[in-house]
Amino acid sequence: MKLGAQYGYWTKEPQIHIIPTAIEAEKLGFDSLWTGESYSSDAFTPLAWVGAHTEKIKLITGIAQLGARTPASLAMQAMTLDGLSGGRFSLGIGVSGPQVIEGWYGQPFGKPLARTRETIAILRDIWKRENPVIAEGPNFPLPYPPEAPNSWGLGKPLKLITEPVRRDIPILLGAEGPRNIALAFESCQGWIPLYYTPESPDLFDLSRFSISPDFEIAVNVTVNICDEIKEGLLPQKAILAFYIGGMGAQERNFHTELMGRMGYEEDAKNIQTLFLDGKREEAILAVPDAFADEISLVGPKERIAEKLTLWEDSPVTTLIVGASNVETLRTMAELVL
Numbered sequence: 401m402k403l404g405a406q407y408g409y410w411t412k413e414p415q416i417h418i419i420p421t422a423i424e425a426e427k428l429g430f431d432s433l434w435t436g437e438s439y440s441s442d443a444f445t446p447l448a449w450v451g452a453h454t455e456k457i458k459l460i461t462g463i464a465q466l467g468a469r470t471p472a473s474l475a476m477q478a479m480t481l482d483g484l485s486g487g488r489f490s491l492g493i494g495v496s497g498p499q500v501i502e503g504w505y506g507q508p509f510g511k512p513l514a515r516t517r518e519t520i521a522i523l524r525d526i527w528k529r530e531n532p533v534i535a536e537g538p539n540f541p542l543p544y545p546p547e548a549p550n551s552w553g554l555g556k557p558l559k560l561i562t563e564p565v566r567r568d569i570p571i572l573l574g575a576e577g578p579r580n581i582a583l584a585f586e587s588c589q590g591w592i593p594l595y596y597t598p599e600s601p602d603l604f605d606l607s608r609f610s611i612s613p614d615f616e617i618a619v620n621v622t623v624n625i626c627d628e629i630k631e632g633l634l635p636q637k638a639i640l641a642f643y644i645g646g647m648g649a650q651e652r653n654f655h656t657e658l659m660g661r662m663g664y665e666e667d668a669k670n671i672q673t674l675f676l677d678g679k680r681e682e683a684i685l686a687v688p689d690a691f692a693d694e695i696s697l698v699g700p701k702e703r704i705a706e707k708l709t710l711w712e713d714s715p716v717t718t719l720i721v722g723a724s725n726v727e728t729l730r731t732m733a734e735l736v737l
Contacts, residue, residue: 401716402430402719403429403736403737404432406435409437409438409440410440422454425457425723428729431457432458432490433457433723434620436461437468438465438496439500439504458489459481459488460492461493462592462720464493465495467495468505470540471523471526472533479564482569486565490570490590493516498648510539515539515540520571522535527564528567529563529564570590573590573592574593575592576654577654577657586609589615591618592620595659597695598710598711598716599710603662611715617716619716619718621711622635622697623696623732625701626700627699627700632699637689638684640671640687641683641686642675644671644672645676645683656671659671664691671686719732
């Protein structure tokens with residue numbers, strides 16, 4: 401099992417001291433560095449910054465939001481960063497949710513599965529550079545149809561000018577729903593689950609897929625080395641309450657639905673209600689300790705070492721650890737690598 405270091409996205413303050421962490425992670429033997437985006441920092445710029453100061457560690461967006469850019473723009477950014485880093489980049493993508501896509505980017509959320517499938521196909525065609533790119537899908541038609549509203553009717557198929565360092569840049573898909581997870585295994589080189597528990601290996605029914613040996617299953621895991629487990633779970637519970645309660649509308653929140661499918665439906669609805677009613681502290685406390693614990697690594701070092709055996713026996717290939725604490729990265733390298 402490999403290790404990744406997750407920068408995530410900026411919260412209230414810019415994370416400008418990321419170079420020492422990147423260098424340390426590379427020295428420790430971490431396989432990859434990851435960045436995310438919500439409606440704060442973007443996923444690509446920090447990777448370019450740390451990529452210029454490292455030599456071999458992989459650079460992965462985990463995840464880049466599809467509504468933030470067209471497929472062609474996404475392909476260009478991935479090709480550019482892969483070229484600058486000497487072929488170290490992998491593209492992690494995901495659909496985010498309707499609140500962010502329609503509220504922040506001003507794009508229709510539409511049918512996310514179809515948009516994702518079209519995006520992946522266009523990315524592949526652009527990087528191959530075999531022909532000028534033509535896409536007939538309803539979401540991202542290329543060229544833009546001359547009969548469409550506001551069209552000048554002058555678009556023509558184009559081919560990427562630059563020969564990519566790699567024509568097969570790996571794509572990893574952040575997916576929560578069953579059909580989106582299936583798309584990850586069918587069309588991508590990796591899957592990024594939101595919540596994963598090694599204690600219930602049959603939950604996602606991965607046996608239905610033919611998994612190649614180099615297929616990545618990369619999971620973000622909160623690690624908190626501490627003496628008191630209940631207290632140590634509180635930061636994880638705060639994150640869960642925010643996503644399950646606030647990162648989506650009451651009538652449609654993918655994170656709430658995922659928690660429900662994982663056996664905590666009543667708890668998920670309760671957390672969401674409390675959070676949306678402004679009772680955030682109560683929402684945090686309403687997150688079951690058992691749920692927070694099974695998707696994270698919290699407690700004394702010996703307990704974490706014991707729990708790691710479950711992860712090592714699971715299909716997971718990479719544990720992605722928060723990069724905010726260098727001592728935690730060192731301990732995880734000691735335990736895993």
